[in-house]
Amino acid sequence: MKKRFFAAIVGTALSSIAYAQVPPGVTLGKVNVVGTGCDLSDTLVAVSGDQQALTLVFNNLFVELDGRRTTRKYCRSIFTVRKPVGWTFDIVNNAYRGFVSLDEGVTASHSTFYDVGRTRNQFEAQNFAGETFEDFERFDTVVPRPNLSTCNTRLERVIIHNVLSMTAHTPGGTGLLVIDSQDNEVQGQFTYGIRWRRC
Numbered sequence: 001m002k003k004r005f006f007a008a009i010v011g012t013a014l015s016s017i018a019y020a021q022v023p024p025g026v027t028l029g030k031v032n033v034v035g036t037g038c039d040l041s042d043t044l045v046a047v048s049g050d051q052q053a054l055t056l057v058f059n060n061l062f063v064e065l066d067g068r069r070t071t072r073k074y075c076r077s078i079f080t081v082r083k084p085v086g087w088t089f090d091i092v093n094n095a096y097r098g099f100v101s102l103d104e105g106v107t108a109s110h111s112t113f114y115d116v117g118r119t120r121n122q123f124e125a126q127n128f129a130g131e132t133f134e135d136f137e138r139f140d141t142v143v144p145r146p147n148l149s150t151c152n153t154r155l156e157r158v159i160i161h162n163v164l165s166m167t168a169h170t171p172g173g174t175g176l177l178v179i180d181s182q183d184n185e186v187q188g189q190f191t192y193g194i195r196w197r198r199c
Contacts, residue, residue, distance in 0.1 A: 022051040022196050023087040029080030029155065037061050037073030037164060045079055047194075054091070054192045056160065061188045062178035063164040065106060072165040081149075081156045086198060088149045089156075091116060093193035094123050097137040098179040102130030105170030108177045112140075112190070115159040117149045130175060151199035162190065 026047055033043045042059030056077055063073045083089070091114055102108060107129050113122035123140040149156045166175050179188030 021198065023084045025082075025084065026051045027082045029082060031077065031079040033075060033077050035073070035075040037063070037162070038075035038077075043075075043077065045077065047081075051196065052194050054158075054194055056190045056192075058162075058179065058188050058190075061162070061164070062176065063108070063166050064177075065166045065168055065173065065175045067172075067174075068168070070165070070167045072163065074161065074163045077160045077162075079158055081158055082154055083149075083156065085152055085154055088151050088197050088199045089116070090149070090195045090197075091121070091142075091158075091192045092195045093139065093141045095137075095139045095191045095193075096179055096189060097135070098177065098188065099135050100128050100175075100177045101133045102128060102166075102175040102177075103168075103173040104131040106130040106166065106168050106173040106175040108164070108166040108175055110177065110179070111163045113161050114192075115157075117156060128177065130173070160190075160192070 028045060028047055031040070031043070031045045033040050038058050038061060044057040046055050047053070048055070058075060061073075061075060063071055065071050081089070094112055098110075100108060107127065109125050109127045111122070111125035113120060121142055123142050126136075126138055164177055166177060168175070179190070
């Protein structure tokens with residue numbers, strides 16, 4: 001199921017976002033993940049065939065509050081992008097979906113920020129407040145800083161951080177925030193749009 005799901009989302013990732021110029025032969029290097037919300041054995045990373053989307057797939061990326069006042073999980077994905085010299089790229093949007101269930105008096109949030117080259121950028125955090133019980137879909141855009149990646153190198157390191165947190169503001173509050181897939185498996189995806197530029 002995991003391989004079939006992964007292939008489907010990579011093939012269709014952000015097909016509505018298109019930029020005029022893309023370089024040939026973009027590939028990903030070794031992937032490493034660290035954090036309390038992910039494991040290398042259940043994390044997949046791929047670039048789409050048109051070189052305009054990057055997809056991360058996690059298994060069991062969620063945060064749950066049951067009897068504690070606060071909880072937090074994070075995942076840091078680290079990998080290299082091999083590209084032709086004379087091209088630079090930015091990450092410009094992020095699409096994902098999930099489910100949240102919160103008691104009254106419980107709040108939760110998800111935030112994403114990333115490092116490309118020597119520059120950090122951040123998407124607007126998504127915040128939730130209980131009482132709520134809902135599926136959600138999110139599409140964020142960000143205005144990238146100029147020259148995020150390096151022009152005169154073939155290898156560029158990318159680090160993407162995803163952080164989920166939850167707090168009970170009243171005693172005994174419970175909650176669940178999970179990034180999941182279209183068929184509601186506890187297997188989540190983030191799809192990041194890439195903008196390429198000649199430099």
